[in-house]
Amino acid sequence: MRVVAIIAAGGRGERLGAGLPKQLLEVGGRTILERSIDAFASCDLVDETIVVLPPSLAAASPPGVDVTRQAVRVVAGGARRQDSVAAGFDAVPPGVDVVLVHDAARPFVSREVIERTIAAAAEHGAAIAAVPSRDTVKQAQFDEGRPVVSATLPREEIYLAQTPQGFRWAVLADAVALGRRGVDATDEAMLAELAGHPVCLVEGDVRNMKVTTPGDLPIAEALAARAGASAAPGWRVGTGYDLHRFVEGRPLVLGGVRVPHDRGLAGHSDADAVSHAVTDAILGAAGLGDIGRLFPDTDPAWKDADSLGLLADAVRRVHAAGFEIVNVDIVVIAEQPKIGPHADAIRASLAGVLGVPSSAVSVKGKTNEGVDTIGRGGALAVHAVALLARR
Numbered sequence: 001m002r003v004v005a006i007i008a009a010g011g012r013g014e015r016l017g018a019g020l021p022k023q024l025l026e027v028g029g030r031t032i033l034e035r036s037i038d039a040f041a042s043c044d045l046v047d048e049t050i051v052v053l054p055p056s057l058a059a060a061s062p063p064g065v066d067v068t069r070q071a072v073r074v075v076a077g078g079a080r081r082q083d084s085v086a087a088g089f090d091a092v093p094p095g096v097d098v099v100l101v102h103d104a105a106r107p108f109v110s111r112e113v114i115e116r117t118i119a120a121a122a123e124h125g126a127a128i129a130a131v132p133s134r135d136t137v138k139q140a141q142f143d144e145g146r147p148v149v150s151a152t153l154p155r156e157e158i159y160l161a162q163t164p165q166g167f168r169w170a171v172l173a174d175a176v177a178l179g180r181r182g183v184d185a186t187d188e189a190m191l192a193e194l195a196g197h198p199v200c201l202v203e204g205d206v207r208n209m210k211v212t213t214p215g216d217l218p219i220a221e222a223l224a225a226r227a228g229a230s231a232a233p234g235w236r237v238g239t240g241y242d243l244h245r246f247v248e249g250r251p252l253v254l255g256g257v258r259v260p261h262d263r264g265l266a267g268h269s270d271a272d273a274v275s276h277a278v279t280d281a282i283l284g285a286a287g288l289g290d291i292g293r294l295f296p297d298t299d300p301a302w303k304d305a306d307s308l309g310l311l312a313d314a315v316r317r318v319h320a321a322g323f324e325i326v327n328v329d330i331v332v333i334a335e336q337p338k339i340g341p342h343a344d345a346i347r348a349s350l351a352g353v354l355g356v357p358s359s360a361v362s363v364k365g366k367t368n369e370g371v372d373t374i375g376r377g378g379a380l381a382v383h384a385v386a387l388l389a390r391r
Contacts, residue, residue: 009104010077010084028224035107121166238285255346339365
């Protein structure tokens with residue numbers, strides 16, 4: 001299933017009165033926009049994130065928008081929110097199954113809320129994150145300009161809508177088309193309703209607040225501080241392991257370096273066991289899954305793929321999740337070839353992709369002392385350990 005997230009950041013945030021678009025305000029040392037983008041860019045269920053900005057900002061790559069990062073694109077929005085979402089929808093590539101729409105002004109959306117919305121949208125066609133009302137809800141009518149209670153609504157039937165809102169592609173296409181025909185709506189879920197599609201509610205999160213007025217900023221700062229204090233420790237360690245059989249007729253690639261040998265390694269990609277082990281190590285340290293989940297060997301797209309490219313994608317995901325790579329330590333286990341003569345080239349190759357100096361990459365060669373398939377020269381194995389630090 002392919003999923004794209006549209007982050008609606010096309011407004012000017014005038015109600016906040018900050019003198020600049022609210023999505024560029026910082027809370028807890030990071031812009032509101034950056035926090036929202038990272039929530040989706042670091043979710044391994046989301047394949048691409050489309051950020052919709054006011055035209056003047058879209059051309060300037062504002063702080064918090066790393067347009068060089070894979071799977072993050074910027075498009076120019078329109079006059080209204082639904083116009084901006086429509087512009088983002090136009091940029092969704094073919095073959096996408098589920099499209100999420102999220103307000104950039106909700107910077108504390110959790111991975112769990114995102115994943116629940118994706119699952120419900122895929123199953124039911126349309127779904128929104130929402131929280132039940134905790135307060136008694138009064139409906140008002142106005143008498144000479146004064147609000148007067150006209151009815152008390154059943155609290156158990158009242159939910160407060162949040163984002164993300166998720167839709168199968170065809171459902172959102174219907175909603176966008178209705179908006180383009182002149183129907184005004186407060187969100188895409190309303191347009192989907194008006195287009196005749198049922199919208200499912202999934203559990204939101206009270207912390208998934210929308211920053212709208214000046215009074216929201218102290219709350220946002222408190223949430224950012226709490227999130228920083230309760231986050232996982234600043235140092236994270238991950239391990240990776242890979243093993244491939246030797247076969248005739250393939251080059252031997254280790255850490256992106258072609259190592260002279262009479263045989264190469266069997267595999268769906270280029271079978272670069274060093275890059276695979278390092279990829280799993282950094283993904284594991286960041287809690288982002290593993291190489292098999294992100295780049296399955298059942299997908300023809302990764303046939304004979306350059307594993308350094310897969311590692312580069314993993315590095316971008318790690319950075320998006322808020323981590324920097326400190327160092328990696330690698331052990332290559334094989335009877336032949338000897339790794340020592342090639343260790344420096346492998347270190348330099350990996351360092352360039354990891355964004356660290358070569359001194360932060362260690363490559364060691366070991367044998368298996370004639371034991372089992374590796375010891376008999378039939379296979380090669382790699383262990384890797386990675387240390388990450390919070391940015």
